[in-house]
Amino acid sequence: MxxxxxxxxxxxxxxxxxxxxxxxxxxxxxxxxxxxxxxxxxxxxxxxxxxxxxxxxxxxxxxxxxxxxxxxxxxxxxxxxxxxxxxxxxxxxLDETIFTSYSTARMVAASREIEDRAWRTGSGELHAGFQTLETLSPTVPTYNRLSERGGLTVHAYASPEGEAPDAAFPVHVERAPEIRETWFVAYDGGGTDANKCALLAEEREPGRFYGFWSYAPETVDHVIDHLTRTYGLMRTDGEESG
Known part of the structure; x- marks a missing residue:
């Protein structure tokens, strides 16, 4: 799915x-x-x-x-x-809660909630989709810091629009429509189901996002499993990985 x-x-x-x-x-x-x-x-x-x-x-x-x-x-x-x-x-x-018409600012704030949870736990995997390399670039210092946090592994996903950043973490550069059209942050909880959380939204009009956040372990697992299975080959040179 x-x-x-x-x-x-x-x-x-x-x-x-x-x-x-x-x-x-x-x-x-x-x-x-x-x-x-x-x-x-x-x-x-x-x-x-x-x-x-x-x-x-x-x-x-x-x-x-x-x-x-x-x-x-x-x-x-x-x-x-x-x-x-x-x-x-x-x-x-309501472990899976739909929201409507979130602005970019609200999506950033929601993403920070999950990033902060991953930082405080200091282990596990954090997967984040930025839509484009251009959008990813300003966030690289934050994600470099997250990737240096103990046993926390960070993966970023973006379509090849913009220059590939100098990142200390794997960047999955993909032309798949779902990477270009969705914004997501998913944290696997570092081995604890209670810490799992995910934010997933589709940009249905410029700057407006429709999606959900979830604390349901099975939903978070599905998001991360899909990303790992579909985009497992890591590239940082602006080319497709599949």
């Missing part, structure tokens, strides 16, 4: 958050709050039931129920919201 197919697969499994016994404006507020998630917010009434709770389900399967107050409580501000501390009761059950 290609990277773009993986985005479409996650997108097709939207979860539903049903707001029960709450005022319509509560449902609208939650819909706004989760507008960038792969989440459909609906309303329902349960006579004799408790007031203002929410039920999360996917494909008709119950996942969890939480008080609406927990979802409306102010969360710690994070940029761009990659940190699971925001909306914890719901995100615990």
């Amino acid at each position: 290609s990277l773009i197919e993986l985005i479409s697969g996650v997108e097709s499994h939207a979860a539903t958050l049903t707001v029960v016994n709450a005022d319509p404006d509560v449902r609208d507020e939650l819909a706004d709050r989760f507008a960038e998630r792969n989440l459909v917010v609906t309303a329902d009434t349960l006579p004799g039931g408790p007031r203002e709770f929410a039920v999360l389900s996917r494909d008709g399967e119950f996942l969890t129920a939480v008080p609406v107050a927990d979802l409306l409580a102010p969360g710690e501000e994070t940029s761009p919201g990659f940190d699971r501390r925001s909306y914890q009761p719901v995100l615990d059950h």
Whole structure:
């Protein structure tokens, strides 16, 4: 399954958050709050039931129920919201969370979250796609530093637009459309499933990205396995590796 197919697969499994016994404006507020998630917010009434709770389900399967107050409580501000501390009761059950229309700045901020996790762990593999060599070049000093961090191995991927950088880590130069059209950062957790995370997005219009982040180990493994299997031969001279 290609990277773009993986985005479409996650997108097709939207979860539903049903707001029960709450005022319509509560449902609208939650819909706004989760507008960038792969989440459909609906309303329902349960006579004799408790007031203002929410039920999360996917494909008709119950996942969890939480008080609406927990979802409306102010969360710690994070940029761009990659940190699971925001909306914890719901995100615990949304390991693959779609976002829409992220700008380049928000994609950079999300990428930094994963890079920081890899840096702090100091082991494992970090795979990052920059779309083009021109985009990769300004980031080389940061990734050189990451590649020098203990047992952490870094791989970068880019299409041959721009000059090949002087990098201390392997650069996979590819003409594959998925490399040119997607932005991704995936960390294998350094041997710990709880540390695995990935960000994968497709640029569907200039400077606007649609995709998902995931803490699901099997999804992170799929992204890294696909990259390793498909682009395993390393080149840094601007030529195709396949």
